[in-house]
Amino acid sequence: MSLLNVTDLDVRFALRQGEVRALRNVSFSLDRGERLGIVGESGAGKSVAAFSLLNLIAKPGFIAGGSIRFDGQELNGMSERCLRKIRGNRISMIFQDPMMTLNPVLSIGEQMVECLKAHRRISSREARTIALHKLQQVQIPSPETRLDQYPHELSGGMRQRIIIAIALLLDPDIIIADEPTTALDVTIQAEIMALLLELCEKHNVGLILITHDLGVVSQVTQRMLVMYAGRVIEEGPTREIINDPQHPYTQGLMNALPQMATPGERLNQIPGSMPSLSKLPSGCAFHPRCGFVKRADGQPRRACHDVIPDFVESGNCRVACHMVAEMLNGEPSLAKEETP
Amino acid sequence: MIAFLTKRLMHAILVMFVISVLAFAIQGNLGDPIQQMVGQSVPESEREALRERFGLNDPFHTQYLRFAANALQGDFGFSYFYREPALDVIARHLPATLELVFGATLIIVLLSVPIGVYSAIKPRSPISRFFMGVSIIGISVPVFLTAIVLIQIFSIGMTVSLFPQDTAWGSWLNGFLSTEGGMPSFGRGQDLTHMVGYWDSNLFTLGGLRHLALPSIALASIMLPLFIRLIRAEMQEVLQSEYVKFARAKGISLRRIYFVHALKNTLLPVITVGGVQIGTMVAYTILTETVFQWPGMGLMFIDAINRADIPLIVAYLMIVGVIFVVTNTLVDLVYGMVNPTVKLTGKPA
Structure with missing residues (x-):
């Protein structure tokens, strides 16, 4: 049984025009200490997935x-009170834009101590000591x-370091990082990612x-999910998916990387x-x-x-694609769920 | 800080200069002051002599400079009607107005924050909808009408017989909606506490507070809905922000999120608007004081206009200008203290 x-x-x-799934x-x-990447285009449902784990999706969602299931407890349907004890404590989050994530009228210390x-x-005083220690861990001068x-008073990179320090404050089991480097300067991105990776490894x-940065996913994570239109379409060890993507969509993503293009030609x-x-x-949905x-x-x-494709096992990966299923089994896989 | 205050002082001087020119310029347009002073029967030759003596025949800028020089020494001339320095007349009426504004401000602050915050947190609850509906009415109804309705309900009292008196619920409703009246609605009353100088206060006796109640409510009625709606709108926006979401992801209690994370950010723009509105409220007292015969500056000003008491009118305009400048500066100081991203410097932002 995994941790999550x-x-x-x-x-x-x-929504007014009806329910949207x-x-x-x-x-x-x-698993404990495992690193999982979730990739996909904007609107694929990556962030919704992240926020719904702690039931933080905003209405009307x-x-x-x-x-x-997290560590033997069911989080779906758990009371707000109990969820609050898990949020920031056992599962913490890092948001996308460090410029918007910290409250502008509260000092850094206040925002760490309150957590x-x-x-x-x-x-x-004890809380301040812990906060100070965590700030040292994220290498803030x-x-x-x-x-x-x-x-x-702090730069974007500095703020993201502080947010990482806040995420680590209570030594959580899991950190959910929603595009933690997207809003940062390119030169800072690598630094912040390396720091996050180092701290996660060190503290298990x-x-x-x-x-949506496949480069980062391949460097940092052990397993990955590819999402498309609210569904997982491919899942497996990161290395295998990156080296040999099965789903046509994942293949398309790989091909879209600038490194894959011939110099002098269109991407x-x-x-x-x-x-x-x-x-x-x-x-x-991809057809x-x-x-x-x-x-x-x-x-x-x-x-x-x-027919909505169901998952088929392909090596260590799971792929939801009729074409792949046909190649493996000689017949298309049928979904549990019919087309609405 | 010193640099900021110096800069604001220079602004204030400029603003007061403009106000004084405008205030002084209306002098020539409010009838003949000599006429007001001496009446009909004095012959034209004597009028001309008086005009010459008071310097009314001098060119505008000479007259203005003379006025400004005197004004700088606190001399705004003699009120024609009261036959005493205009500034003394104003000083006598100022405390009543300031207490009225204070009462209204207190009502606004105590009610707008909880109602605004509640209706932002629970926008769909019946209570929120009720307050939003009432606030629209509050904004739309002019002060003098609100004041008269208040007097009818709480001062004169009213007997409601809309519902059938022979049924239990009807007679209960009639009784519930009928009012005894009896709240004072005329002037400041006798229970005043003497403070210093011209300041007699309504704030320290029950009788005094009873007199202050209806005028304060009437004055507050126009601003309160505005602030409720402002606080609600700001709070709703802040609640959508990333830092509120992040605070929730940190496991902070909702109460702390609402009242520490959100309210502090909500109040920043409210402080700015509020400061300006306090100045405006001083001006609104004209209506309220007229209805309640509250012996403050507003009522004095209306009387002064009816009597073409020009020195008093000019002095009033100047004093109101000073109040605006002072409150705005105070608001900027408070804002700088509350908002850490603002540093008070003399440099332009």
């Missing part, structure tokens, strides 16, 4: 079903002065890294764009953009249009 087990997570948004049948697990005091019965400074903290891209969640195509909806002999593969 997410099964068939189903998240919906109750932001996540469907998302399942994954995370809600968890419609599924199970989130400690929310979870432990300790004096302000002159941490003592930082405690009394306000966010606007599990990491769920949400990003590769996946034609079209991610469908709106309220108007998902029938069958496999309108997929180059494999026709078989090698030119015959269309009906299943791609009609």
Whole structure:
């Protein structure tokens, strides 16, 4: 049994024009100290997945079903009171934009101390000592002065270091990092990522890294999920997926990397764009953009249009694709769920 | 800090100069002061002599400089009606107005923050909807109407017989909606506490507070809805922010998120608007004081206009200008203290 087990997570948004399903049948697990990457285009549901783990999705979003088991407890349906004891304490988060994440009118020290005091019965002085220690761990110069400074007095990279320090304050089991380096200067990105990796390894903290940077995923994580239109479409050891992507979408992502293009020619891209969640195509949501909806002999593969693909095992990976299933088994895989 | 104050002082001087020119310029347009002083029966030759003596025939800038030089020494001339220095007349009326504004401000602060915060946190609750509805009415109804309605309900009292008196619920409702009246609605009353100089206070006796109640409520009625809506809108925006989400992800209690993380950020723009509104409220006292015959500056000003008491009008405008400048400076100081991203310097931002 892993530390975190997410099964068939189903998240919906109750909009005026009806319910939109932001996540469907998302399942994954995370072992203690393991690092998992979640990749996909914008709008694939990566952040929704991250926020729904701690039930932090904003209204009108809600968890419609599924199970989130963490260390023997079920988080889906848990009371706000009990969830609060887990948030920031056993599972903490790092947000995307360090310029927006810290409260502008509270000092760094206050924002660190309040977090400690929310979870432990300790004096302000003890809390300050712990905060200072964590600031040293994230290699902030002159941490003592930082405690009394306000966010606007610090640079973006510095603020993200402080947010990492806050995430580590209570020695959590898991850190969920939602695109932690996207908003940073390119030169700072590598530094912050290296720091995060180092601290997670050192303290044996599990990491769920949400990003669209495949380079970062391959350097940092051991396993990865590829998401498309609210579903997981490929899952497995990072190395295997990066070296030999099975799903046409993952292959497209790899090909789109600038390194994959021939110098002097146009960059590769996946034609079209991610469908709106309220108007998902029938069958496999990727089929309108997929180059494999026709078989090698030119015959269309009906299943791609009609049936949502189920996972098939391919080596150590799981892939949700009719084409892959056909190559492996000689017949298309049928989903549990029919097309709506 | 010193640099900031120096800069603000220079601004203040400039503002006061402009106000004084405008205030002084209306002198020539409010009728003939000699007429007001001596009446109808004095012959034209004597009027001309008086005009010459008071320097009314001098060119505008000469008259203005003379006025400004006197004003700088605290001499705004003699009130024609009261036959005493205009500044003394104002000083006598100022405390009543300031106490009225204080009462209204107190009501606004005590009510707008909790109601605004509540309706931001629970925008769909019936209580929030009720307050939002009432606040629209509050904004739309002018002060003098609110004041008259208040007098009818709480001062005169009213007997409601809308509901059938022979049923239990009807007679209960009639009784519930009927009021005894009896709240004072005229002037400041007799229970005043003498403080210093011209300052007699309403604030320290029950009778005094009873007299202050209705005028304060009437004056507050126009600003209170504005502040409730402002606080609600700001708070709702702040609650959407990333740092509030992050605070939730840290496991901070909702109470602390609302009242420490969100409220502090909410109040920053409210302080700015509030400061300006306090100045505006001094001006609104004209209406409130007229309805309640509250013997403050506003009522004095209306009387002065009716009597074409020009020195008093000019002095009033100058004093109101000073109040605006002072409150705005204070607000900037407070804002600088509350908002860590603002540093008070003499340099332009």
